[in-house]
Amino acid sequence: MRKIAVIGAGTMGIGVAQNFAQEGLVVILLDISEEKLDYAKKEISQNVRFHTLFNKNKIVEESEKILSRIKFSTDYQLLEQVDFVVENVPEIWEIKKFVYEKIDKICPDNCIFLVNTSCIPITKIAALTNRAEKFIGTHFMNPVPLMTTIEVIKGYHTSEDTIIRTKELLKHIGKECIIVNDLPGFVSNRISHLFMNEAAFVVQDQVAEPKDVDNIFKKCYGHKMGPLETADLIGLDTVVNSLDVLYQNFQDSKYRCCPLLRKMVDAGLYGKKSGQGFYSY
Structure with missing residues (x-):
């Protein structure tokens, strides 16, 4: 056993x-x-x-x-x-x-x-x-x-x-x-965190509401979940920590954390586990 x-x-x-x-x-x-x-x-x-x-x-x-x-x-x-x-x-x-x-x-x-x-x-x-x-x-x-x-x-x-x-x-x-x-972020998070981070920038820049961002990924690309729904499920605090690790390791500006994500974490809006993130639970 x-x-x-x-x-x-x-x-x-x-x-x-x-x-x-x-x-x-x-x-x-x-x-x-x-x-x-x-x-x-x-x-x-x-x-x-x-x-x-x-x-x-x-x-x-x-x-x-x-x-x-x-x-x-x-x-x-x-x-x-x-x-x-x-x-x-x-x-x-x-x-x-x-x-x-x-x-x-x-x-x-x-x-x-x-x-x-x-x-x-x-x-x-x-x-x-x-x-x-x-x-x-x-x-x-x-x-x-x-x-x-x-x-x-x-x-x-x-x-x-x-x-x-x-x-x-x-x-x-x-x-x-x-x-x-083995390299920072491996395959899944090295790519997925770019989606989640840029989706947060889109919301921050008032291009679209979270629901519309996610619906484009689900209805246009056929994804089961949108990037902001995924971020809420993972936990926005975890997403921010991971983006910081990617940025520190690669020193590449594409991994700079969206200020809106950091602000939400500072406010205790972690996503599903806290009851509030880009969506209410």
């Missing part, structure tokens, strides 16, 4: 923990406060009910059964027995640095670190530890249980064994892997 630790009980961490637990794996979900863990427990219970509605042809266990496979905790010492760690902390270097320097000392030598980062290079994070060959990027998409494909990022030192073990794990939870090389 493989044991998975998920660090960070935010939007992505909640989805990742739920997905693993739904597929029969034992999960430890870690965060810094009991309050966040209580919120995560409620969200997973609610998400399982929604997941059942969207997957009527698939038998989904009751939320209580799925929750019984997840241990909600603030104790990092529980990582002493895990096979994989999936890290989902905010896209802020100081936080990442603190977490990896801590868990590298606790996790067993054979433990693989799956980095669910948005833009920070895998190789840079791996350099914080003594196990660079066991680092691999796994960029889950939101909502995690409903998405069938993951962008997997190979760091400079990532071993072939790490790639094989990671692909086997992700296959177990029904995910296809698309493997790419």
Whole structure:
């Protein structure tokens, strides 16, 4: 039985923990406060009910059964027995640095670190530890249980064994892997954040309302979601942090963060998770 630790009980961490637990794996979900863990427990219970509605042809266990496979905790010492760690902390270097320097000392030598980062290079994070060959990027998409494909990022030192073990794990939870090389933002966020950022500039410049911007992408291009709806779903704070990482790494003005995005984050308008972003929830 493989044991998975998920660090960070935010939007992505909640989805990742739920997905693993739904597929029969034992999960430890870690965060810094009991309050966040209580919120995560409620969200997973609610998400399982929604997941059942969207997957009527698939038998989904009751939320209580799925929750019984997840241990909600603030104790990092529980990582002493895990096979994989999936890290989902905010896209802020100081936080990442603190977490990896801590868990590298606790996790067993054979433990693989799956980095669910948005833009920070895998190789840079791996350099914080003594196990660079066991680092691999796994960029889950939101909502995690409903998405069938993951962008997997190979760091400079990532071993072939790490790639094989990671692909086997992700296959177990029904995910296809698309493997790419390591540069800031990889493929998905290097491109998608340009869309979201420029869409915010369009709204800031009063060219169009958010609904019209998104409808052009959905009705003219056939996208399932518009860039501003996507930004709200991800979290505008996460989008801003990711844009800052891209700008710092590439020093390219195309990644300069739209002032409207930064203003909304300063005002606490993070999108769906706060109840208000470009849209009300």
